[in-house]
Amino acid sequence: MGTRTTPLDATDHELTLGMPEETDPAPASGDQALIEDIIDKIVLVIDELSGHPLRPYQLPLARRILESLITEDSAKITALWSRQSGKSETVADTVCGAAIMLPRLARLFPDLLGKFREGLWIGVFAPTDEMSETLFSRIVGRLTSERAQELLADPDIDEKLITRGKLLRFKRCGSIIRKQTAHPKAQIEGQTYHLVVVDEAQAADEKVLNKSIAPMLSSTAGTLCLTGTPTYNKNSFYEQIQKNRREANRKGRKKDHFQVDWKEVAKHVPRYKKFVQSEMDRLGEESDEFKLSYRLIWLLDKGMLVTSDRFDALGDVSMRAVQEWHRSPVVVGIDPARKTDSTVVTVCWVGWDYPDEYGYYEHRVLNWLDLTGLDWETQYYRILDFLSHYNVFAIGIDAGGLGDVVASRLRVLMPHAQIVDLKSDRTNQTKRWAHMMDLMSKGLVIWPAHAKTRQTKAWRKFRQQMEDAELTYQGPHIIVAAPEVDAAHDDYVDSLANALYLTADMALPEVEMHNAPW
Template sequence: MPEVIEQPAVDDDVVAQYVQEEFSQNTVDQILDKMLLVVDELSGHPLRPYQTPMARRILESLIIGDAKTITACWARQSGKTEVLVNTISAAMIMFPRLAPIFPNLMGRFREGVWVGAFAPVEDMASNLFGRFVSRLTSERAQELLQDPEIDDKVSARTQELKLAKCGSLVRKQTCHPRAQIEGRTYHVVLVDEAQVADERVINKSISPMLASTRGTMILTGTPHYVKGAFYKVIQQNKRQQTKRSARQNHFEATWREVARAHPDYGIYVEAEKLKIGEDSDEFKLSYRLIWMLDKGMLTTSEKFERLCDNSMQTVKAYNLKPVLVGIDPARKQDSTIVTVTFVDWDHPDEYGTYEHRILNWLDLSGLEWEEQYYRIVDFLSAYTIWAIAIDVGGVGDVVASRLKVLLPDIEIIECKSDRGSQSQRWKHLMELMRQGKIGWPGHSKARRLKVWKRFQQQMEDAELRFEGPNIVVAAPDEVGAHDDYVDSLALSTWASAELSMPEVQTATNPFYGWHAA
């Protein structure tokens, strides 16, 4: 049996220090290290490299009670359900024993860890529940439960498994729209195959079951053809991860990551690739983790990556050719975004379309407008600018007027916000993307920047819909979703359609050998 965290000595000074440190991250990390040993002991084999971060985060969320929703989108048969079952089973055994030792931190588990095992239909729920039964009635689990310091036993019924002495339980339930499931209370809820789960049931019926316990919800599954609760929570978690010091709440493992840790898995998937095709819907959904959202979205993660220039970093200064700038002024909770775009004026195609490259972004949030003006001017002073396009809806007309004064030698294009005008900009941007006439930095150093991560997230979030002859692109109606980077990009590219080609000097291709930070 792995080493169990012992109760501190009775000495008053030691007890006082222990109470003071109980909520420290160091204490939580010590508990997590011990718990991961129990997980390995219970399962009989160590967690694989791609499995350990999720197991650790699940345990951490339960311990600190941060009431988060954790998502895991892993390739088929990669062991996501096994990780869940092993991790939660270890918590069911150990947390009630740790509660008296850490009363302020883990006192919620004095009467056990209560687990709700959900799936969209009965058969899926039975599969998840059956894994718990197999794990907690296994020979290894029985040996652990019979340890004198634990001394517990399993009581299993058709819908519920319970540890008799500590009170931990796991209950099988479905999240089918017609199921009557209200009234239960849990510390942790698992929803397997969440990509086909009913969003209304999750939000209305299941989520409140965690309210009184500051519980954790865990959604697992694979990509699907349509958006649902699973997709939306994944996007929320990805957006959250762009914030400084944010904990990771979304975990992904494509078949390649699994194959590195499990060679037999890789051999099988390679055979599947030959049989059904790497570009087939089935392979993309099951193993490559690609959401098939071609309709209804501005772009997809696959298309976004295709337009990334992996040799290019962000460019903080450029004076060889005049560039274009798009500014989307902040409204309420949004940020003011400035996008600088290079245009290869010397090489238009037969239709007069130019190659475009994003050079850099400026993200201004939480600043008063009087300060933003001068930050924008300072940022743009490093570039030779042909024109600046500004959305003049709302505060945009004021911004345009002020920049005309601050930048008198640069043409300011005032872009209207009506549906027709916006539609023209979106159609132009979408055509550039379709032809591969636009790209953006994709170098590993660029990908680490917050502005790059926010740009990627907003591009992949942006929804596309048709209103008569007009195209509308906007962020989804979700907390934390924005479209400022997308609007700013559309404005900067639209300037190239609005203006005649400037006179420029011939220069070598600027994208070879660039090492700007």
């Protein structure tokens, strides 16, 4: 390869393949600096294979896949990218670089990478055999390119690729890349992989994914990577995205969801921007096709309380969370904690002086208090201290059970405020949800969305829970609740609904208009 430099020429950790038997023992697997260095070296190989560096929005996904393989954290990584944004290219390049490098680095660092000593085993899936060909053909094209052949012939690598239909095998290091279908009628059990990639995961059969594909990673503590675009229905891909977004809010958790819409790609690829804008003109920005393919909006058949687009529309990017407000009375909603939930307090400003034609007021969320893992005696005084910074008019609390106790205690601690017991039967809950939805539809609920506020944990949890909340109708009743999955909560949603309902009886009744009979 002449004077071309490869990662195996680097000296940071003596990454040469001359005599691995004499290499010093590898540091413990927890050595993050070493892990990052190994990832850097593999990324250099990826760039060599493709002939150009990964773009800024591609690099985080590639690095996370490599990190998961190295650390054996059994991550379930999701990538929701707009059409033709380079998603398949990113995954193909990462797969190729890892298949070449990890088995070789395993000789140098047996404690950290020993499981790859006999090769990296990768399964490439899609809902149909034809769909799996898209990603697999990119992998084949990358590994059979002139650049790849030159790199594989380098004395430090000295590798030969054997292609047999749906299977790619590296003769010397033992890595394999196999194309398979995720079709429900296919018999695919029996394989073992370190990495499984499911392309077009939004169309994958849930039973096949959970029963047949995921178990292929069990004996290797492997990594599952799901890639795709939104669709009209909830599915395993959607649920995993939501789970990853929720988990990212937890302290010390890795980011496992990577979302890239057309605007992000357009920043780095001018031709892409030009084409998508022409599609916007042709299809319309609000068309289903454009929303699904480029704006990454799920058009779910099951109702949601608020979509991501609507959430953004109701956010005021010029407004930060307000830490103190005494100029006018505010309303407060409290959702008391139950077992694994948090106690959430939501403070809302009300535009008392400017009702609309029907007597409804504008409401603005000023701030949140999130109390997790505290005994109730401590919570009472944390709530009291928090609300001392506001001119509190009324506090709405779910009645029944723990809510009754909280309401009684706050009446003693805050005698100047009106404590309102909100009944929790379905009829009264329906009234609260209907009022909240009415206010949102009229644009009379606004929350802070300043860049500084969006970085806070409370804002991120508020957004996640608002977008998670499912809306269903059972007869005359409206039910809004978090999905029945791990780590899903609706404390922020309930707290906001409680605060908003305090102004419901102050609105003027709507008047029905009829033509006079004469």
